[in-house]
Amino acid sequence: MTAETAAPSVQIRANFPVRRMDFSFADTGKYWWSGNPFMTQFMNNLSSLFPYGEKFFVDSVRGVREEIKDPQLQKDISAFIGQEAMHSKEHATYNEYAEAYNIDLHTLELRIKVLMEWVTKITTKKMRVAATCALEHFTATMAEQLLIREDINMQMTDPRMYKLWMWHAIEENEHKSVAYDVYQAIGGGYWLRTSTMLLTTILFLGVIAWFQVDLLRKDGQLFNWKSWKYGLKTLFGPRNGYITGLIKPYLQYYKPGFHPAQQDTRTLEKTWRAKLGFTN
Ligand SMILES: [Fe+2]
Ligand SMILES: [Fe+2]
Numbered sequence: 001m002t003a004e005t006a007a008p009s010v011q012i013r014a015n016f017p018v019r020r021m022d023f024s025f026a027d028t029g030k031y032w033w034s035g036n037p038f039m040t041q042f043m044n045n046l047s048s049l050f051p052y053g054e055k056f057f058v059d060s061v062r063g064v065r066e067e068i069k070d071p072q073l074q075k076d077i078s079a080f081i082g083q084e085a086m087h088s089k090e091h092a093t094y095n096e097y098a099e100a101y102n103i104d105l106h107t108l109e110l111r112i113k114v115l116m117e118w119v120t121k122i123t124t125k126k127m128r129v130a131a132t133c134a135l136e137h138f139t140a141t142m143a144e145q146l147l148i149r150e151d152i153n154m155q156m157t158d159p160r161m162y163k164l165w166m167w168h169a170i171e172e173n174e175h176k177s178v179a180y181d182v183y184q185a186i187g188g189g190y191w192l193r194t195s196t197m198l199l200t201t202i203l204f205l206g207v208i209a210w211f212q213v214d215l216l217r218k219d220g221q222l223f224n225w226k227s228w229k230y231g232l233k234t235l236f237g238p239r240n241g242y243i244t245g246l247i248k249p250y251l252q253y254y255k256p257g258f259h260p261a262q263q264d265t266r267t268l269e270k271t272w273r274a275k276l277g278f279t280n
Contacts, residue, residue, distance in 0.1 A: 014075040016174035017280045018082030023090050023164050025097035032158035037224060038231025039155065041215040043165070044098055045208060048108035050091035054084040056116040057135065060128035061179055064186050073181055080178040083171045090164060103219065108211055115207070126188055130196035132179045133188075134253070137197070138204065140176035140260060141249040143169035145242060147268050152234065152242050163276060170272045176260040194254050201250075 033039035058081050068074055095105035120128065146153050146169045156162040183193065216222045235243045252258055273280075 012071050012075050014079035015072075016076075016079055016083070016171070018079055018086060019167070019171070019278065019280070021086060021090055021164075021167060023093055023160060025094060025158075025160055028097060028158045028160055030101040030103075032156070032161050034155045034157050036155075036227055036230050037219065037221040038216065038227040039234055041103075041219065041221070042212060042231060042235070043161075044095075044103055044105055045108070045211045045215055047091045047094045047098075048105040048211060049112055049207070051088045051095065051109050052112040052116050053135065054088045054091075056119070056128070057132045057179065058084050059120070060125070060132040061182055063125045064129055064182060067186050068182060070185065073178075073185065076175070076178050077182065080175045083175055087168055087171070090168075094161075094164065103215065108214070112207075115203075126183075126186060126192065127196060129179060129183045129186065130188060130192050131200055133183050133193060134197040134200040135204070136172075136176060136179045137250075137253050137260065139172045140265075141246050141263075143172035144249075144263070144265055144268065145245050147173070147265075147272055149242065149245070151240070155234070166272060166276060170269050170276070170278075173265045173269050176265075180260050190256055197253055 031037050031040045033043060061077055061080065065074075065077060068077065092109075095109060098105045119131065123131070146165065153162070153166065156165060213222065216224075221227055233241070235241050237244060249263065252263075
């Protein structure tokens with residue numbers, strides 16, 4: 001009898017799935033966030049960043065993929081690319097919906113395209129992965145807040161928009177470690193990671209402020225103080241503001257030894273998958 005036995009073939013699977021979605025916003029009203037122009041435009045603002053922003057994430061990770069030896073991480077990269085590509089696609093549909101209300105998200109999308117092309121021109125591959133890690137930390141922490149804060153997410157009064165944003169929020173948490181693991185695998189260090197986060201933050205907040213004023217102005221809502229008051233309270237309220245709650249997790253990124261998985265969101269993701277009726 002031979003001592004040799006066949007090794008069991010282990011099928012490696014990604015740690016999270018790619019879900020095919022196909023949203024339609026044909027019946028969605030203009031101010032779908034509780035009838036509030038400021039918050040609706042804030043979400044429109046974020047949505048305008050995704051088609052080319054998420055393409056940048058995918059391109060950055062793809063650019064260094066051949067350096068990754070770990071088969072599990074390779075599988076997760078594939079699923080990450082699949083999820084982000086689906087987000088880009090569905091937010092492009094969202095952005096088309098906005099056109100029906102003369103909200104021009106296409107111009108904003110193209111500004112992001114130009115910005116990302118410029119960033120790509122002046123940076124190295126490793127820097128772009130560092131920028132992706134920084135932005136993925138933003139998306140993951142913003143998404144986690146949205147999942148936790150029922151008082152905020154219930155303000156999304158349109159069921160289609162609610163499902164789109166909550167689906168996206170689940171997946172941002174599911175894949176939040178992938179870009180970071182890639183960064184570490186290609187030898188990315190602390191200083192590049194944190195200095196990139198600092199620059200990315202300035203750029204990210206600057207773009208959001210610019211787009212927000214632009215969207216409100218074009219919509220004739222720039223001087224709607226009641227709408228501003230509601231929006232600013234929702235975002236920056238000292239105790240319960242959505243963005244106020246992001247400050248602490250944001251600062252954690254600057255800790256040496258930080259890793260996105262230190263914030264365990266698996267139970268939260270599981271709860272929300274069940275809530276949205278996802279079987280995987
Ligand atoms: Fe995404
Ligand atoms: Fe992401």
